[in-house]
Amino acid sequence: MSNQFLSVKETSELLSCSEQYVRKLLRYGEISGERISSRWIVASESVDQYRCKDDDASVVILDHARRSFSKPTLKALSFFSGCMGLDLGLEKEGIKVLLACEVDSAARKTIEVNRPEMALIGDIRDYSSAAIREKAGLSQTEEIDVIVGGPPCQAFSSAGKRQGFNDERGNVFLTFIDLITELRPKFAVIENVRGLLSAPLQHRSHEMRGKDYPSLSNDEQRGGALLFITRRLKEAGYSFSFNLYNAANFGSPQQRERVVIACSRDGEKLPYLTPTHSEKELYGLPQWRTLKEVLNNLPEDNHHFVKFPEKRLKYYRLLKPGQYWRDLPVDLHQEALGASYYASGGKTGFYRRLAWDKPSPTLVTHPAMPATDLAHPEVDRPLSIEEYKRIQEFPDDWMIAGSLLDQYRQVGNAVPCSLGRAIARMLLAHLNGETPIIYPDFLYSRYHKTDDVSWMLEILGHLEESSGEQLSLNLV
Known part of the structure; x- marks a missing residue:
């Protein structure tokens, strides 16, 4: 095949991707071809090389600076980026991500093949705030509009050991908070699992609780981790609001609940996200999107x-x-x-x-x-992985790299794009001075008292009972 040429359609069939994605690979030089009039012809040898590269688990994607000289109006940095579901949501609303941060090798390949112009770094602990600015192509004084990130959630998940900040992944969470306070973006958005609402600052194993052991300290009480995080942000001058959101209320064809903490450098508390859908059409909103709605036009063949x-x-x-x-x-x-x-x-x-x-x-x-x-x-x-992508709202031509299990893991861990779009719309409305749309008593998730005000009153009340001291919201 080394001296042959392929059409875009033939290439897409060989690579099991869309024709649009093939054109993207051609534009970025990932495969070689020549444009004749309005059509591309593709060198078959380069397609073979690309397939070998994609299948080779030993291929390492190195950290690199941003490869584009243009700078958008609104600039974002993304940490713990995964396969970029949250970032795609931001982009669809006009907030451009300049830098991604990810350590997982398969996810790094996903980022590289889909956004090769984007800066890519690895372990967040290896980079200073100045080095991050340099990689993103920003001067030390340029404004960063948004920093987003979903630090590893296993440390706080109710399905795990819930080691919190005692866990290595929990410590990475604190590094992320430190970077926010050093880089000082206008806004910061932190996404995490529901378990963050109840995770302690310090974990004591259940075997060491009970009448034969000392009472739990304040740091060992439920909610201590989130109290610590919000206190750190407030000390740095950031306001915060948070809630537990079901992505189905924002147009996702998936019931997925995630905590979203929204922070603002101007000290003005940001509003909660504005729902676009409702399970029972409350406030005249359309019903939740269904599985059939997003899968009905997906081709029946070539599923993995x-x-x-x-x-x-x-x-x-x-x-x-x-x-x-x-x-x-x-x-x-x-x-x-x-x-x-x-x-x-x-x-x-x-x-x-x-x-x-x-x-x-x-x-x-x-x-x-x-x-x-x-x-x-x-x-x-x-x-199938193709159905997974539709449910998480990735474009069909968004390449997910790695083995099939790598792909499931990446897409399964992703933030639904609709939730990312809802976050972006809220930030943009605040920037533009628009009055937020509020639906009184809207049930953002199946749980109660998950908004910052209700949660704070409940947690501080519980701490008062445990310590016998009167506490104040000013603590956080």
């Missing part, structure tokens, strides 16, 4: 997915869209779940077929794990 074991397919074949293990014949319940049948809880993730007429549940990093199944509504398989 992991497989269910044959012994589990036996049960899936008995289920219809929206059903799960409890919808199996009763005499099969124990057989299907095995030892998990005796576990507590609703076990709603077992043998779960998604419903066409509802948003997807939260995407996970592997769609075929027994307790968190994400099966196609009708086909006997898990969701």
